[in-house]
Amino acid sequence: MTAQHVSSTLAEPNTDLELIPAALRRIRARFATGVTKDRTWRDQQLAGIERMVRECEKEIFEALHADLGKPEIEALSTEITYVANDAAHARKHLSKWMKPTRVSTPLVVKPAKAEIYSEPLGVVLIIAPWNYPFQLLMAPLIGAIAAGNCAILKPSEVTPHTSAMIAKLLPRYLDPTCFEVIEGGVKETTKLLEERFDHIFYTGNGTVGRIVMRAAAEHLTPVTLELGGKSPAIVDATADLDVAAHRIVWGKFFNAGQTCVAPDHVLVEESVHDALVTRMVAAVREFYGDQPQDSDSYARIVNEKHHDRLVKLLDAPGKHEVACGGTHDRSDRYIAPTILTDVHDDSPTMADEIFGPILPVLAMRDVDQAIARVNAHDKPLALYVFSSDTATQEKVLAETSSGGASVNHIWLHLACPELPFGGVGESGIGAYHGHHSFDLFSHKKSVLKKPTALDPTILYPPYTDLKTKLIKKVL
Ligand code: NAD
Numbered sequence: 001m002t003a004q005h006v007s008s009t010l011a012e013p014n015t016d017l018e019l020i021p022a023a024l025r026r027i028r029a030r031f032a033t034g035v036t037k038d039r040t041w042r043d044q045q046l047a048g049i050e051r052m053v054r055e056c057e058k059e060i061f062e063a064l065h066a067d068l069g070k071p072e073i074e075a076l077s078t079e080i081t082y083v084a085n086d087a088a089h090a091r092k093h094l095s096k097w098m099k100p101t102r103v104s105t106p107l108v109v110k111p112a113k114a115e116i117y118s119e120p121l122g123v124v125l126i127i128a129p130w131n132y133p134f135q136l137l138m139a140p141l142i143g144a145i146a147a148g149n150c151a152i153l154k155p156s157e158v159t160p161h162t163s164a165m166i167a168k169l170l171p172r173y174l175d176p177t178c179f180e181v182i183e184g185g186v187k188e189t190t191k192l193l194e195e196r197f198d199h200i201f202y203t204g205n206g207t208v209g210r211i212v213m214r215a216a217a218e219h220l221t222p223v224t225l226e227l228g229g230k231s232p233a234i235v236d237a238t239a240d241l242d243v244a245a246h247r248i249v250w251g252k253f254f255n256a257g258q259t260c261v262a263p264d265h266v267l268v269e270e271s272v273h274d275a276l277v278t279r280m281v282a283a284v285r286e287f288y289g290d291q292p293q294d295s296d297s298y299a300r301i302v303n304e305k306h307h308d309r310l311v312k313l314l315d316a317p318g319k320h321e322v323a324c325g326g327t328h329d330r331s332d333r334y335i336a337p338t339i340l341t342d343v344h345d346d347s348p349t350m351a352d353e354i355f356g357p358i359l360p361v362l363a364m365r366d367v368d369q370a371i372a373r374v375n376a377h378d379k380p381l382a383l384y385v386f387s388s389d390t391a392t393q394e395k396v397l398a399e400t401s402s403g404g405a406s407v408n409h410i411w412l413h414l415a416c417p418e419l420p421f422g423g424v425g426e427s428g429i430g431a432y433h434g435h436h437s438f439d440l441f442s443h444k445k446s447v448l449k450k451p452t453a454l455d456p457t458i459l460y461p462p463y464t465d466l467k468t469k470l471i472k473k474v475l
Contacts, residue, residue: 012157013164013183017191023180024195027123027150030177036120036148039098041175045145046087046094048173049138053084056169060134067133067159069300069333074255079134086139089417089434090146097146097438100447108474113449118442120148122198127189127212129204130158130302131258131355136226137166140201141179143437149199150178154192156204157185158302197221199441203260206426224430224440226260227423228353230377231402233263233384233410234370236392237271243408244386245279248359249287251384251410253337256299257357258306261382261404261411264354265343267370270363277341277361281324284337292325293334300333301356307333310356312348314338319347320360367392374400379425384410403427 035041053060060080064070070079090097100115124144128137133156144151153170155163167181182188193200193215202212203226216223233251235244252262268276288295301307311328314335325338335357343349343360350360364370367387374383383402387393393407403423406413413419414433422431432440458467458474 011160012185013160013167015182015184015188017188020182020188020191021195023182024123024152024197027152027178027180031120031122031150035175036150036178039094042094042145042148043091045174045178046091046142049087049142049145050084050091052169052173053080053087056165059165059169063159063161063165064134066161067130068255068258068302069298070255071297071299073297074299078255079132082135083138083142086142086417090142090438093435094146097435105448109448109450111451111454115447115449117445117447118147118438119445121441121443123150123152124199124201124441125152125154125192125195125197127154127192127200127202127204128156129260130156130162131255131260133159133162134166136203140203140224140432140437143432144199144201144441146438147441149441151180152192152197153179153181154189155181155183157183157188199224201432201440202226209428224422224432225428226421226430226432227381227426227428228260228355229380229423229427230264230350230353231261231380231382231384232370232374233266233386234364234367234374234396235266235268235272235276236367236385236387236389237269238388238392239272239386240388240408241272241276241279245276245283247408247410248384248386249280249283249337252359253284253287253298253357256301256335257337257359258299258302258355259411260355261414262355263359263382263384263410264380265350265360265362267362267364267373269366269370273341273361273363277323277339280339280359280361284324284339288337292336293329293332298337301335302333304330304333306356307335310335310354310358313354313356313358316348319344320349323361325357367396371396371399374402379403379423379427381423381427382406382411382413401425403431 061075064075100117103114105112105114126140137155155166163183167183170181196219199222200216201224206227209225209227213223233248248263288298292298307330320340321342323339323341325336328335338358340360343362379401381403383405385393385396385407404413414421417434420431420436421433422428458470
């Protein structure tokens with residue numbers, strides 16, 4: 001398949017709203033039987049996900065390609081194989097994660113054993129976005145299963161092929177009594193949010209994140225909000241510019257810039273600005289050729305609405321110069337990989353998260369100015385620093401706050417399953433991946449176990465002067 005054959009003919013999915021409370025009642029009753037607490041049940045579900053990915057790889061890829069024109073390598077590395085590896089990682093560590101953790105006890109409660117038990121929360125709701133529509137539904141689901149939960153899953157209606165594929169395949173590979181896929185958009189999500197869940201895991205934009213959190217507050221339901229933001233890449237004068245240019249261009253134009261952790265813009269020391277831009281423009285040509293529209297390695301914009309939104313950002317006379325790209329074709333939902341220079345502060349590209357293949361490059365006097373600029377805005381989901389100087393790397397990490405960061409690369413920190421992935425401030429609440437997902441979907445129950453052979457009376461009334469003296473010594 002080539003990237004040009006993007007199809008968007010599938011209608012937005014629709015679910016009978018009355019099914020939602022009934023499905024939740026049924027799943028809640030099933031959770032109450034305790035079936036999900038069993039390690040074997042959890043392992044079987046995770047193995048089912050691995051099997052589904054193995055057996056249905058082609059079907060999963062075709063759905064992703066139809067929705068986003070995803071190149072095969074991008075679909076494999078960040079969605080298909082990613083999910084299989086994530087499930088395998090959870091299976092490998094499941095027994096260890098499930099074991100109670102022993103902690104120390106103070107003298108006053110000795111002899112005793114203090115432990116943290118992980119218990120499942122119950123029925124969780126997972127609401128996914130459209131940019132990595134398979135991974136961002138399945139990865140939280142893997143954590144929820146590992147922790148022993150049932151789940152209702154709401155794929156994004158913006159990627160209808162992937163939504164339909166998930167609704168068709170998941171019940172074949174998972175215990176259908178414990179999981180339900182509800183397809184649909186605002187109407188269905190609004191109905192879901194009226195119900196009481198034991199956790200809501202939402203990935204998407206901050207506006208809907210607020211809607212989710214407000215609805216969750218009605219039931220005192222805890223939320224995880226995986227949001228976005230304008231993630232900067234800082235490049236200083238000591239950076240290896242060839243490597244920086246290749247990595248920034250790769251990380252930005254992967255999935256046509258529709259990645260929550262893509263570098264939104266580049267802040268580069270002015271002494272190396274021109275050299276970096278020249279190298280980035282060359283990297284675009286090297287990766288996608290003279291006609292990126294003909295490249296099998298370049299994805300498409302998810303729909304016309306987002307295409308129009310991005311074209312509007314480009315249509316800002318006098319607010320920037322185009323170093324490369326700038327062209328588009330609505331009928332193909334194509335926007336060329338675009339690098340902008342001389343970007344004014346009031347350029348529309350600098351207002352909200354770009355979330356598309358447009359990369360403004362801003363010259364900074366020095367790293368201090370770049371840091372000040374980052375700190376003058378909302379805390380981003382990711383931050384990148386390209387520098388050969390470890391002191392500068394550490395300075396940027398210490399003086400800025402972001403959900404995560406990579407040094408001398410773009411978003412590879414996400415590929416480490418034991419690094420927590422999540423935002424801070426406007427970029428989100430909570431973090432997952434690896435055992436962090438298990439912890440997120442578990443209640444950590446404090447348990448103290450005391451022997452009965454000894455039962456000192458020091459704590460019991462009547463409170464005497466001697467007991468007071470002893471308590472002062474022991475506490
Ligand atoms: P989206 O439009 O697919 O929305 C996400 C989910 O919210 C969908 O399931 C949708 O049905 C639901 N939704 C939409 N409007 C709603 C409403 N009014 N009420 C209730 N539910 C509603 O995805 P999006 O928000 O356009 O995704 C893009 C954003 O997500 C970007 O900001 C990006 O940075 C962020 N994102 C973050 C991460 C992360 O892991 N932190 C990952 C991917 C995307």
